Amino acid sequence: MNLILSFLLVAAPPDITVLRWLSPDSSKPTTFQEWQKGLSVNAGWQVRQLRTVYDGFDRRVDILVQDSLVSALTPFLDTMFTDIQNEGYDVGLYAITGTSCESLRAFLQREYEQANLISAILIGNLPVAWFQMIDDWNNNHQRDPDEGYEEFPCDLYLMDLDGIWLDTLVRLDTLDSLVFGSDGIYDVHYGDFEPEIGISRIYTSTISHQISLIQQYLSRCHSYRTGNLQVSDRALTYIDDDWIPWAWEWDSCVGYLYPERVFISEPEQTRILDYRPRIDTAVYQWLQLCAHSWPGGHAMKFAQGDSWDWFYATWIPGINPEICFYNLFACSNVRFIESGYCGGRYVFQTTSGLGAIGSTKTGSMLDFQSFYLPLSNGMPLALAFQQWFAGQAQNGFDPWERSWFYGMCLIGDGMLKPRFSVPITEAPFPVLPRFTSSVLLRNRVVSVNRPATVIDPTGRIICRLLPGENRLDRLTSGVYFLRIEGNLRVVPIRLIH
Numbered sequence: 001m002n003l004i005l006s007f008l009l010v011a012a013p014p015d016i017t018v019l020r021w022l023s024p025d026s027s028k029p030t031t032f033q034e035w036q037k038g039l040s041v042n043a044g045w046q047v048r049q050l051r052t053v054y055d056g057f058d059r060r061v062d063i064l065v066q067d068s069l070v071s072a073l074t075p076f077l078d079t080m081f082t083d084i085q086n087e088g089y090d091v092g093l094y095a096i097t098g099t100s101c102e103s104l105r106a107f108l109q110r111e112y113e114q115a116n117l118i119s120a121i122l123i124g125n126l127p128v129a130w131f132q133m134i135d136d137w138n139n140n141h142q143r144d145p146d147e148g149y150e151e152f153p154c155d156l157y158l159m160d161l162d163g164i165w166l167d168t169l170v171r172l173d174t175l176d177s178l179v180f181g182s183d184g185i186y187d188v189h190y191g192d193f194e195p196e197i198g199i200s201r202i203y204t205s206t207i208s209h210q211i212s213l214i215q216q217y218l219s220r221c222h223s224y225r226t227g228n229l230q231v232s233d234r235a236l237t238y239i240d241d242d243w244i245p246w247a248w249e250w251d252s253c254v255g256y257l258y259p260e261r262v263f264i265s266e267p268e269q270t271r272i273l274d275y276r277p278r279i280d281t282a283v284y285q286w287l288q289l290c291a292h293s294w295p296g297g298h299a300m301k302f303a304q305g306d307s308w309d310w311f312y313a314t315w316i317p318g319i320n321p322e323i324c325f326y327n328l329f330a331c332s333n334v335r336f337i338e339s340g341y342c343g344g345r346y347v348f349q350t351t352s353g354l355g356a357i358g359s360t361k362t363g364s365m366l367d368f369q370s371f372y373l374p375l376s377n378g379m380p381l382a383l384a385f386q387q388w389f390a391g392q393a394q395n396g397f398d399p400w401e402r403s404w405f406y407g408m409c410l411i412g413d414g415m416l417k418p419r420f421s422v423p424i425t426e427a428p429f430p431v432l433p434r435f436t437s438s439v440l441l442r443n444r445v446v447s448v449n450r451p452a453t454v455i456d457p458t459g460r461i462i463c464r465l466l467p468g469e470n471r472l473d474r475l476t477s478g479v480y481f482l483r484i485e486g487n488l489r490v491v492p493i494r495l496i497h
Contacts, residue, residue, distance in 0.1 A: 013137065013138055013139045013398070013400035013401075014366060016243070016246060016366065017242040017243060018137050018146075018362065018363070019292060019293070019329065019330070019331040019359075019362050019363055019364055020292050020331055020362060021292075021293075021294050021331045021332055021362060022292040022293065022294060022299040022308070022331070023294035023296060023297070023299070024299075024308075024310045027294060027296065029150075029151075029152070029295075029332065029335065029338070029361075030335075030337055030338055031151065032130050032132075032151050032183075032184065032185050035128075035130075035337050036184075039099055040099075040125075043097050043098060044097070044098055045097065045098035045100050045103040046067070046096070046097040046098060047094050047095070047096060047097075047107055048067065048094060048095040048096075048097075049092070049093075049094055050065075050070070050077075050093040050094060050095055051078075051081060051091075051092075051093040052090075052091065052092045052093065053081075053085055053090060053091050054090050055085065055090055056090075057088050057089055057090050058090070058116050059088070059089050059090060059116060059118050060089065060090045060091070060092060060111065060115040060116050060117045060118060061084050061089045061090070061091050061092075061117075061118065061119050061120070061121070061415060062091075062092045062093075062094065062108075062111055062117060062119075062120040062121070063077065063080060063081060063084075063091065063092070063093045063094070063120075063121050063123065064094050064096050064104075064120055064121065064122050064123065064126060065077060065093070065094070065095055065096065065123045065124060066095075066096060066097075066123065066124025066125055066126055067095040067096060067097045068124075069123065069124045069211065069214070070095045072211045072215070073123070073211070073214060073215065073218070076214075076215055076218035076219060076222075077093060077123075077218070079218070079219075079222050080218055080221065080222070080413070081093050083221075083222060083225050084415055087225075087415070089118075089415075090115065090116075092111070092115065096126055098127070099127050100127055101127040101128060101129040101157065101158070103127070104126065104127040104158065105129075105157065105158055105161065108120060108158060108161060108197065109161045109162075112161050112196055112197060117197055118197055118198065118383065119197055119198035119199070119200070119380070119382045119383060119386070119414055119415060120158075120197060120198070120199055120200075121200050121201075121202065121382075121413055121414055121415065122199065122200070122201045122202070122203075123201075123202040123214065124202070124203070124205070124214075125203070125205050126201075128153045128337065129153070129154050129155070129157035129158065129165075129186060130151055130152065130153055130154060130184070130185045130186065131151070131152060131154035131156075131157070131185065131186045131187065131189075131406055132149070132150065132151040132152075132169070132171065132178070132185045132186070132187050133149075133150060133187065133402060133403070133406070134147060134148070134149055134150075134177065134178060135147045135148060135149075135150060135362065135363075135403040136399035136400060136402075136403055137400055137403050137404075138400065139398055139399050139400040141399065143177075148176065149171060149176045149177070149178070150361050150362065151171070151185055152332075152335065152360045152361040152406075152407045153335065153336065153337055153360045153407070153409065154186065154360070154406055154407065155199045155201070155408075155409040155410075156189075156195060156389065156405075156406060156408070157186065158197075158199045159195030159196065159197055159198065159199050159386060159389065160189075160192070160193060160194065160195045160196065160393075161195075161196045161197065162191065162192045162196065163189055163190065163191045163192050163193055164188075164189070164190050164191040165186045165188065165189050166186065166187070166188035166189075167182050167183065167184060167185060167186050167187060167188075168180065168181075168182070168187055168188050169181060169183075169187040169188075170182065170183040171183070189397070189402075193393035193396055193397055194389075194390040194393045194394070195386050195389045195390055195393070196386075197386060198380075198381075198382025198383050198385055198386040198410070198414050199382065199409070199410065199414070200355070200381065200382045200385075200410040200411065200412055200413060200414025200415075201336060201409065201410070201411055201412075202214060202217065202218075202348075202411075202412065202413065203336040203344065203411065204217075204344065204348050206336060206337060206338060206339050206340065206341060206344065207339075207340055207341070207344050207345060207348055207349060208348075208349075213348050213349070214348075217347070217348050217353075217412075218413075220351070220352075220353075220354065221354065221413045221416060224324070224354055224416065224419075225416070229324075229352070230283070230322075230352075231283075231285045231324055231352075231419055232283040232284055232285055232322075233258065233260065233285055233419065234258055234260040234261055234262070234284055234285065234286075235254050235257070235258035235260075235261040235262075235284055235285065235286035235287065235288065236261065236262045236264070236278070236279070236282075236284045236286070236287050236288070236323070237250065237251040237254050237261055237262070237263045237264070237265075237288045238264045238265075238270065238275060238278075238287065238288070238289050238290070238291075239251070239264070239265040239270065239288075239289075239290040240270045240290055240291040240292070240300045240301060241267045241270060241300075241301040241305055242292070242301070243265075243290045243329075244265055244267060247263075247265035247290075248265075250288065250290070250368055251263045251265075251288075253368035253369045253371075253372050254286070254288050254327075254368070254372060256369065256372040256373050256375075256376045257286065257372045257375050257376045257418055258285070258286055258418075261286075262278075262282075262284075264278075267301070267302075267304075267305075268302060268303075270291075270300055270301075270302075271300050271302045271309045272298070272300055272309035272310060272311045273309065275298075275300065275311060276311060276315070276319065279319060279321040279323065280319045280320075280321065282322075283322040283323075284321075284322070284323045284324075285323070285324050285325065285418060285419065286323070286324065286325045286326075286327070286418060287321075287323050287325070287326050287327070288327045288329070288368075289326065289327070289328055289329060289330055290329040290330070291329075291330050292330075292331055293328070293330035293331045293332065293333050293342065294331060294332055294333075295313070295332050295333060295335045295338035295339075295340070295341040295342055296312060296313050296314075296338075296340065296341075296342065297310060297311045297312045297313045297314075297315075297342055298310070298311040298330055298333075298342070299311075313340055313341070313342035313345045314340065314345075316342070316345040316346055316349055316350065317345065317349040317350070320350050320351055320352075321346065321350055321352065321353075322350075322351075322352045323346070323350075323352055323353070324352050324353065324354045324355070324418075325354055325355050325356070325381070325418060326343065326346050326347070326353075326355070326356040326357070326358070327356075327357050327358070327365065327368075327371075328342070328343055328346075328356055328357065328358035328359075328364070329358070329364040329365060330342070330358060330364065331359070331361075331362050331363075331364070332359060332360060332361060332362065332407075333356075333358045333359070334356055334357070334358035334359065334360060334409055334411050335359075335360040335361070335407075336360065336409070336411060337360075343356040343358050343411050344356075344411060347411050347412050353412075354412055354413070354416055355381050355410065355411065355412030355413065355414070355416055356410075356411045356412060357371075357381070357385060357408070357409075357410050357411070358408070358409070358411075359407035359408050359409070360407040360408075360409055361406070361407035362403070362407075363403055363404040363405065363406075363407060364404070364408070365388070365405075365408060366404060366405075367388070367391065367392065369479070370387070370388045370391045370392075370479060371384055371385065371387075371388040372384075373479075374387050374388070375417070375418055378417060379417070380414060380415045380416060380417050381410060381412070381413075381414045381415070381416055381417070381418075382410055382414025382415060383414075385408075385410050385414070389405070389408065391479070392405055450467065450484050450485045451464060451465065451466055451467070451484075451485045452464070452465040452482045452483060452484050452485065453465075453482070453483045453485075454480050454481070454482060455480065455481045455482075455483060462480065465482070479493070480493055481493070
């Protein structure tokens with residue numbers, strides 16, 4: 001095929017305002033050492049097989065439960081086991097004792113190799129891997145004034161089963177820098193970066209020690225799966241001042257999953273005075289929230305950016321939002337080791353909460369299209385999350401990508417699916433976890449010598465290109481396919497700013 005693509009390989013970080021930890025009381029993140037002091041005495045690593053089923057689906061989902069919780073959760077776990085089995089998966093149910101993240105990862109590796117594990121749901125205080133870094137938001141390999149040290153829970157460690165993770169550095173407190181040593185926190189990741197499995201956590205002990213919180217949540221998941229939980233097939237996209245330049249694009253990405261949605265991005269409207277009653281009085285299935293935050297709530301600008309409103313996570317049980325799923329572009333909102341973390345309150349302390357995706361550090365999800373498109377094809381949350389992460393990892397992680405993405409995690413039952421699927425007019429292409437694509441700046445010309453059709457990964461026809469014509473500058477960033485007239489070959493391209 002005589003096809004000429006003029007493209008520029010790009011590794012530059014996006015010019016997007018970085019999320020910041022903002023709180024009214026100048027609170028600080030819990031450190032690794034502080035978290036370690038709160039761990040129970042390690043009784044040694046042990047795995048007890050409770051139940052497994054092999055139905056020949058060749059796709060395994062594991063439910064891993066803190067051993068001390070099993071007796072109180074048995075009937076709820078049995079229901080969850082059956083529900084997931086009925087959705088077409090082999091299922092394993094195990095009781096876990098111990099705090100070693102290395103032992104947990106080794107177990108997941110064996111399950112992946114021997115049983116084709118695709119996803120694991122972690123229930124209770126199961127092992128947590130931590131990562132540390134000096135952020136490098138602009139990728140200049142220098143430490144700028146707004147770039148600091150961070151240590152944080154990193155579930156990518158449990159998703160990427162064949163990459164190499166090392167602990168080679170320690171924090172030098174006097175300079176807030178990293179020097180050679182070992183401290184139990186990973187700081188090097190290389191090799192094959194792409195995650196093999198999805199991971200999700202049902203982590204409630206930092207919100208409440210009452211086992212009823214997990215019982216109620218698992219019961220709610222069953223009600224959702226069986227159609228007995230009231231849901232509304234629409235979304236709320238709420239984007240505060242610093243991301244207005246990207247608001248329309250990000251809302252359109254949510255539109256792949258929810259054609260009906262409420263879109264709020266006016267700078268003087270996006271305030272807690274508007275946000276709180278909005279989630280208190282209306283029903284949504286999905287919330288995409290973009291706001292500076294901290295684990296204890298959200299911060300929103302007003303008065304031309306000179307003042308801040310504060311939303312407190314402690315309000316959530318009283319508000320009881322009728323929202324099932326949350327994409328929290330909100331700094332550290334799912335830092336699950338923090339007391340009363342906001343993402344956990346949305347999911348576990350409401351009568352509708354089912355899942356929240358977000359970060360345990362500054363930064364959050366970008367390239368939203370690569371997450372919402374698999375969901376719109378009926379993929380479960382954890383597998384869409386794994387596929388999104390695999391897309392970011394295709395060519396390794398640059399420093400800016402580590403800064404944005406390494407804290408990403410999923411709270412709740414990752415095998416749940418948003419109920420609404422957008423009708424697809426034409427679907428010749430599955431959404432693949434891995435493919436090699438040309439990387440294009442969105443304003444660059446794509447030259448073709450024949451008419452071509454631009455198609456998104458769900459199969460929707462986006463536009464047609466004539467020879468010498470460039471209409472790609474009108475598209476949102478993300479992955480597309482070019483189908484050249486008269487030829488069966490389809491060329492994948494990734495558009496970025």
